[in-house]
Amino acid sequence: MAVTTMNNPSSLRVKLDAGRDDSTGNTKVKSKTYSNIKPEATSQAIYDVATALEGLQEFPVLEVVKIDNTTLA
Numbered sequence: 001m002a003v004t005t006m007n008n009p010s011s012l013r014v015k016l017d018a019g020r021d022d023s024t025g026n027t028k029v030k031s032k033t034y035s036n037i038k039p040e041a042t043s044q045a046i047y048d049v050a051t052a053l054e055g056l057q058e059f060p061v062l063e064v065v066k067i068d069n070t071t072l073a
Contacts, residue, residue: 007039008069012046016059029062039068 011033018028034053037046043066050064 004073006071006073008071009035010037010039010041010046010069011035011067012037012050013065013067014050014053014057014061015063015065016057017062018059027062030059032057033067037066 013031013033016030016032018030020026021028046066047064050061054061
């Protein structure tokens with residue numbers, strides 16, 4: 001039986017550098033997730049949005065992640 005795929009809305013996760021943990025010295029990472037991104041949105045368009053949001057964040061951006069959501073039937 002062939003597998004059918006259905007693309008669902010994606011998400012954008014922006015990981016932020018919240019400084020160093022005093023006890024361990026490790027980087028504290030906070031993240032913000034923006035949901036319901038159209039599955040047909042290009043990676044460049046999503047990255048451009050993340051770049052625009054960067055100026056509104058309290059902490060510097062460490063990483064931009066696109067999370068695709070696909071249903072298999």
